[in-house]
Amino acid sequence: MFELNLNLAQEIDKAQTFDLIIVGGGPAGLTAGLYAARYKLNVLLIEKSFISGGQLTGMETIENYPGFSEPVLGQKLAQDMEEQAKKFGLKTLNAFVDSLDLQKEVKEVTVGDDIYKAKAILITTGTSSGKLGIKHESEFTGRGISYCATCDGPLYPNKKVLVIGGGNTAVKEAIFLAKYAREVIIIHSGENLTAAAPVLEKLQAETKIKVVLNSNVKAIDFSEMNNKKFIIEDSSNKHTETIEADGMFIFVGTTPNTKLVEGKLELEKGYIKTDCSLQTDIPGVYAAGDVIVKELRQVATAVGDGALVAYKINKYLSKL
Template sequence: MDWDLIIVGGGPAGLTAGLYASRARLKTLLIERLISGGQMTNTTEIENYPGTPKGTTGTELAFRMEEQAKEFGLQIIHKNVDKIETEDSTKLVHCGDEVYTAKSVIISSGAEPRKLNIPGEEDYVCRGVSYCATCDGSFFSDKEIVVVGGGDNAIEEALFLTRFTREVKVIHRRNKLRATQVLQERAFRNKNIKFIWDSIVKEIKGTELVKEVILENVKKSEISSLKVDGVFIAVGYVPDTKYLEGLITLDSNGYIVTNENMETNIPGIYAAGDIRKKLLRQVVTATADGAIAAEMASHYIENLK
């Protein structure tokens, strides 16, 4: 057996699980496809994480979490997990041609930005279409920008993008936002943010780069066009669980079904963070999930002896 515990995904849930497991002296490996921190690293300001009265950035918090976990012996590698299998009590984690074995697994691979699935979207990714203002906002200095969405993520993106351009238009399919009240108040106070209500993006057009979006007013059934240089899509997330189909129980939206102890239907396999069916998806709830999952995995491994 290679490891006591393998954690799949290095967001706040995975890093916290790694911290707790390593402190429990479990031989623990965390496998992350990209950089540690997950979607948290795309957040420019985190103001609701306890102990940060002046706020912090997602990148900074991710760095501190990773360093803390590594201090206690957590091992981190960067690979893509293709499949997880079980053989009796052994868990097999496949990364291409390599297979890692463990007594227990915590799945915390999070969620990915939801796409609009409209004409032109895929064609113009990295050529005007983006899902991350923190990553790409600086490329659109003094450009015409729209943000699609009406939740927390969309409003955070819009507020951040006002650093680079005079006006950001938020396109939302309803006539009111879904974002938390404090974010709504900031957006409405910001003279550089304008709103296009009751509208959806039907198509993204351009030549080499994005040039315009085609809009439909869903109440009036009117079609219009808008000249833009950048389209930032922020309409939520979808769980990264395709590689788990047929292994553990998922709900109708693809989220992992667990009990309050983060246990899935497979003994020794746990889920934590945004990938789990739950009410609230925040950094603080992800870290709590990770701590519980690690504690339960520790008990499970102890009982195998």
């Protein structure tokens, strides 16, 4: 049985100037923390949740992270990543970063009334999945509700699943899910799907996918886990219908967590733009993981970014 260890508060001397402050303790931040600590940098990682791990902590299990032949508990993997980094000297603080001053040579990170200083800053604040906002949505995330087909699609072989959304991501993910599921129903609130024409062409060739328009998921009833019920409302006449299915995949947008750097760093569609060293448009300010402009947002790619960015930051600091 896995037991979650809560972080014990560490004494952090606020007067010092750290080599590096990492904002966000998901897989990217924790990996960068591990590598940077092994380079003997003085590193502080600040994570707003009381447990590190980011989106990993919201997954029941993960089965596509290399090195584990059996599915590994998301929270366990997150905790192991944090403990490993701390063993090498990573300091952590569980607090919400309110603002950043990135222009000065020594950068400042404001947490409540406190200011922490560092020669370099790494932003690994990740993304937040768009939620439907229905009752029990968070409770059943990872247990019948998912926001990631690449991650959870293979868990639904020969099953019936709903896909919520009508844009490119929703339709592409529905096509992906049809490789595993026996039936996929796309539920979209609008009159037409908004995915691009080539994506819609691919959809037309799919025989397992059905599309229901002008409809919204109003409620779920998972009181019997083997017989999950989804209450769907037709927005044109307010009629409701109950659909039984094994799971629901929600693709109603993903928001990068970049409020902290809006107007301070160059962004593209809300994501942070970096160069191939993962440096932003301000020297000494780096970003990695899901929060940057990239194609594939997964734990393995976040971890890869974390390793690379720590290497580049170490090089940058050694030249100062």
